[in-house]
Amino acid sequence: MFEKEFETGKKAVIMAxxxxxxxxxxxxxxxxxxxxxxxxxxxxxxxSQALICRILKEAHPEIPIVAEEDSRELKRDENRPILERIxxxxxxxxxxxxxxxxxxxxxxxxxxxxxxxxLYWTLxxxxxxxxxxxxxxxxxxxxxxxxxxxxxxxxGCPNLExxxxxxxxxxxxxxxxxxGAEIQDITSSRGHSIQVxxxxxxxxxxxxxxxxxxxxxxxLQKKIAEILKxxxxxxxxxxxxxxxxxxxxxxxIYLRIPNPRTPxxxxxxxxxxxxxxxxxxxxxxxxxxxxxxxxxxxxxxLKGNSGILATIPGVQGKILEIINRFVSG
Numbered sequence: 001m002f003e004k005e006f007e008t009g010k011k012a013v014i015m016a017x018x019x020x021x022x023x024x025x026x027x028x029x030x031x032x033x034x035x036x037x038x039x040x041x042x043x044x045x046x047x048s049q050a051l052i053c054r055i056l057k058e059a060h061p062e063i064p065i066v067a068e069e070d071s072r073e074l075k076r077d078e079n080r081p082i083l084e085r086i087x088x089x090x091x092x093x094x095x096x097x098x099x100x101x102x103x104x105x106x107x108x109x110x111x112x113x114x115x116x117x118x119l120y121w122t123l124x125x126x127x128x129x130x131x132x133x134x135x136x137x138x139x140x141x142x143x144x145x146x147x148x149x150x151x152x153x154x155x156g157c158p159n160l161e162x163x164x165x166x167x168x169x170x171x172x173x174x175x176x177x178x179x180g181a182e183i184q185d186i187t188s189s190r191g192h193s194i195q196v197x198x199x200x201x202x203x204x205x206x207x208x209x210x211x212x213x214x215x216x217x218x219x220l221q222k223k224i225a226e227i228l229k230x231x232x233x234x235x236x237x238x239x240x241x242x243x244x245x246x247x248x249x250x251x252x253i254y255l256r257i258p259n260p261r262t263p264x265x266x267x268x269x270x271x272x273x274x275x276x277x278x279x280x281x282x283x284x285x286x287x288x289x290x291x292x293x294x295x296x297x298x299x300x301x302l303k304g305n306s307g308i309l310a311t312i313p314g315v316q317g318k319i320l321e322i323i324n325r326f327v328s329g
Contacts, residue, residue, distance in 0.1 A: 001176075002144060002151055004060075005152060006152050006176060008056060008059040009056070009154050012051070012055040013155075014172060015052075016140045017140050017186055019044075019048065019095065023047060024132060024159075026089075027135075030085075031043045031082065032082070032129075035073055043086045044132065045069055046086055046109055047090070049109050049125035051096065057111050063120060064114030064120045065121045066120055066121065066269070067112025068112075069109060069112065074106070118146065119147075120144075120145055121143070122143050122145060122273050123141070124139075124140070124240075124270040125140065126139075127141045127270070127271060128237075131211060136211075137157070137159050137238050137239055138159065138241070139156060139275075141239075143274040143277065148295065149177070150276060150277040152177075152277070153174065153273065153281075155172070155275060156186065157170060157239075157241050158170040169185060171184065175277045175281035179281070181193065181247050181279075195249060197252045199314075202229060203228070204232070205253060205315065206251045207230065207251070207254075208235040208236075209221065209234050209235070211238045216259060221255055221257060223326070224323070228318065228319075228322070240275035242254045242275070243272075243279050244275070247279045252312050253311045253319065254311065255309050257307050266302060268302075269296055269302060272286075272294060284310060284312055285310070287316070287320075288306050289308070289320070289327065
């Protein structure tokens with residue numbers, strides 16, 4: 001099921017990952033601005049969204065796309081220098097020929113302003129923009145959702161280094177519901193299956209958590225690690241790359257406890273759809289901090305859930321039990 005959609009999505013994510021890495025190498029301090037919610041957006045966010053949306057729409061025009069960005073702020077006069085940089089990059093990049101250009105840029109970006117329906121794509125063109133700006137980890141995250149269930153998940157991680165592989169080689173994680181999860185070198189055409197860690201003792205496990213501390217209640221997370229007697233230091237990085245590390249056995253616990261300073265914040269679907277399926281299909285479990293499955297049928301946010309726990313089955317119950325001591329539902 002969804003074989004054609006999977007191949008289209010895979011092509012789009014790989015192309016965008018290669019493009020974004022080129023942009024990252026040429027990035028300057030003038031190539032981003034802050035949106036009204038104070039989150040950063042870069043020329044690469046817009047390029048990535050335009051490219052992926054154009055590829056998806058040409059192949060599957062009937063499927064709406066729910067993406068993070070739109071062109072409104074890019075059209076503002078004060079952001080004209082950013083727009084000119086984007087146009088210049090398009091003109092100097094042969095790989096974009098025949099897909100996006102100056103004339104269809106805004107239209108391509110705004111192909112991602114669709115609404116959730118019975119079947120739709122959800123896209124984060126650069127998940128982890130702050131990591132991208134530091135020259136570190138980010139992900140291109142694309143998922144296909146049908147009737148509130150994630151059916152396809154793809155995570156392009158162009159800067160991820162695993163094992164003894166050359167730095168910045170890059171990887172693609174992907175999963176189709178019921179068919180397992182795989183990883184492939186982003187320059188390759190073949191993947192191999194992945195499984196979550198088989199570690200049994202919590203003290204040998206590893207947390208992976210956000211680089212930016214305000215994204216979670218880090219104090220409570222530290223307390224949980226102490227109770228579990230986890231000895232290994234946490235891995236700090238941005239984006240859904242964290243899901244990829246759990247899915248491939250390079251970490252065992254990704255925990256995102258709502259920060260008490262922002263109690264009303266609700267997670268966005270594009271920040272978790274792809275990664276959650278990849279962990280589940282690799283043998284892991286993904287719920288909120290009360291053990292509820294993530295509900296992608298509630299619009300653009302996970303408003304029926306609180307926080308995120310992606311981990312291996314053997315430790316999930318222990319973590320939920322500890323959380324229950326400190327957090328009331």
